[in-house]
Amino acid sequence: MTERDNDTLEISRRRLLGTVGAAGAAGLVIGAAGGAGVSAAVSDGGSGGASGPGGAPALSTVGATEVMFHGKHQAGITTPSQSRGHLMAFDLAPGAGRKEAAALLRRWSATAKALMAGEAPAGDTGVALDAGPSSLTITFGFGRTFFDRTGLTARRPAELDPLPAFSSDALDPRRSEGDLWVQIGADDALVAFHALRAVQKDAGDAARVRWQMNGFNRSAGATAKPMTARNLMGQIDGTGNPKPDEPDFDRRIFVPAGAPGGQEWMAGGSYAVVRRIRMLLDDWEKLSLEKQEKVIGRRKSDGAPLSGGTETSELDLNKLGPDGRPVIPDNAHARISAPEQNGGAAMLRRPFSFHDGIAPDGTPDAGLLFICWQADPLRGFVPVQRKLDRGDALSPFIRHESSGLYAVPGGAAEGEYVGQRLLEG
Numbered sequence: 433m434t435e436r437d438n439d440t441l442e443i444s445r446r447r448l449l450g451t452v453g454a455a456g457a458a459g460l461v462i463g464a465a466g467g468a469g470v471s472a473a474v475s476d477g478g479s480g481g482a483s484g485p486g487g488a489p490a491l492s493t494v495g496a497t498e499v500m501f502h503g504k505h506q507a508g509i510t511t512p513s514q515s516r517g518h519l520m521a522f523d524l525a526p527g528a529g530r531k532e533a534a535a536l537l538r539r540w541s542a543t544a545k546a547l548m549a550g551e552a553p554a555g556d557t558g559v560a561l562d563a564g565p566s567s568l569t570i571t572f573g574f575g576r577t578f579f580d581r582t583g584l585t586a587r588r589p590a591e592l593d594p595l596p597a598f599s600s601d602a603l604d605p606r607r608s609e610g611d612l613w614v615q616i617g618a619d620d621a622l623v624a625f626h627a628l629r630a631v632q633k634d635a636g637d638a639a640r641v642r643w644q645m646n647g648f649n650r651s652a653g654a655t656a657k658p659m660t661a662r663n664l665m666g667q668i669d670g671t672g673n674p675k676p677d678e679p680d681f682d683r684r685i686f687v688p689a690g691a692p693g694g695q696e697w698m699a700g701g702s703y704a705v706v707r708r709i710r711m712l713l714d715d716w717e718k719l720s721l722e723k724q725e726k727v728i729g730r731r732k733s734d735g736a737p738l739s740g741g742t743e744t745s746e747l748d749l750n751k752l753g754p755d756g757r758p759v760i761p762d763n764a765h766a767r768i769s770a771p772e773q774n775g776g777a778a779m780l781r782r783p784f785s786f787h788d789g790i791a792p793d794g795t796p797d798a799g800l801l802f803i804c805w806q807a808d809p810l811r812g813f814v815p816v817q818r819k820l821d822r823g824d825a826l827s828p829f830i831r832h833e834s835s836g837l838y839a840v841p842g843g844a845a846e847g848e849y850v851g852q853r854l855l856e857g
């Protein structure tokens with residue numbers, strides 16, 4: 433596989449034998465559209481056999497797809513959603529400061545680079561053997577408290593100021609915030625788990641796990657062509673996301689270099705708002721299909737706006753029904769959260785679903801690990817959530833149970849580790 437900057441798409445032909453199957457083709461197309469650096473190699477051993485070069489097991493495109501570690505932005509932001517995800521927050525251990533944090537980020541970066549390339553470290557457990565890189569991404573961020581703990585308060589970005597309280601919040605502080613945040617995504621469950629263990633072991637005495645959450649999306653390659661994912665309410669979720677080929681995408685999602693009053697070490701970075709949002713599925717599933725669609729303002733079957741068209745048609749917020757009322761109701765989630773209703777506020781939503789079994793009250797402990805990316809939370813998540821908090825038809829069916837806000841620095845250049853410009857600048 434060829435290593436490339438993660439803003440470019442490279443399909444290595446070194447081991448590309450035969451035709452890319454439907455699943456693989458889907459993955460590659462999404463990778464290109466998403467602007468994520470992806471390299472894919474497919475091996476069938478040259479004769480349709482079961483082994484690749486050096487006797488390594490053959491890989492499908494799903495297994496062989498590699499997302500590059502180095503690049504302008506960290507991987508895992510514009511990378512197409514993976515089918516497995518793990519989120520972890522760490523607190524620095526008592527006595528650990530800037531020096532220990534820098535050593536930890538150096539270790540984590542080396543591990544991320546190796547695992548994302550499908551390499552197994554010496555003495556490895558073997559959990560991820562045979563599966564290839566499987567689009568593994570490992571993304572690192574800093575929480576507000578990190579800066580005091582490391583004596584870097586003066587370099588804390590204003591964007592990390594605490595989010596306002598929202599009336600519908602039911603937040604558990606033990607599952608919120610944290611000094612450091614790690615997002616892991618992969619198209620193979622074993623590859624994702626392997627990375628989770630490696631990251632945790634690397635933390636050593638420097639940091640302790642504060643909370644950890646597990647998520648999933650539809651399996652890579654399950655659909656013949658790329659499709660927007662569905663959430664556990666059954667809705668197509670992600671349609672309105674800004675697209676990387678739109679002219680203002682970078683400005684909305686990534687911190688520019690040289691921003692007046694900004695923190696230069698965040699150039700190319702982004703801010704992640706992370707919320708564990710429980711879905712009250714027993715209540716939701718009692719609603720008729722018609723009522724469910726009015727809650728969102730889109731059709732459940734294909735995600736098309738209730739004003740007509742297909743999934744990608746613009747919402748016609750002025751269209752009235754035969755009863756003289758807006759066909760997309762005033763409190764519909766898609767209406768309230770639309771950028772044009774929020775002074776252009778936009779974010780890139782890249783969630784995972786979660787299911788943590790059955791709660792003591794017998795209801796499913798399931799919902800959305802909502803992760804959204806923006807250049808500034810005050811021009812992304814905050815205004816939209818303020819508005820949703822005041823009258824979203826979806827609110828009675830969801831509960832925000834935890835919250836985190838993290839500064840995710842730009843990608844590491846070759847020879848650099850993630851966060852080096854902060855920790856050694």
Ligand SMILES: C=CC1=C(C)c2cc3[nH]c(cc4nc(cc5[nH]c(cc1n2)c(C)c5CCC(=O)O)C(CCC(=O)O)=C4C)c(C)c3C=C
Pocket residue numbers: 663665667668669670671672673709710711728730735747765766767769770771778779799800802813816817820830
């Ligand atoms: C504050 C931000 C948002 C939260 C929190 C949120 C929770 C949430 N959303 C859904 C389901 C859907 N959301 C959809 C659209 C949508 N949602 C937000 C923001 C938040 N959602 C935005 C900015 C948008 C896009 C609006 C637009 O551009 O028109 C949709 C419609 C399809 C789509 O565009 O993705 C669905 C469905 C759930 C289930 C949920 C909490 C669990």
Ligand SMILES: [Fe+2]
Pocket residue numbers: 765769
């Ligand atoms: Fe939403």
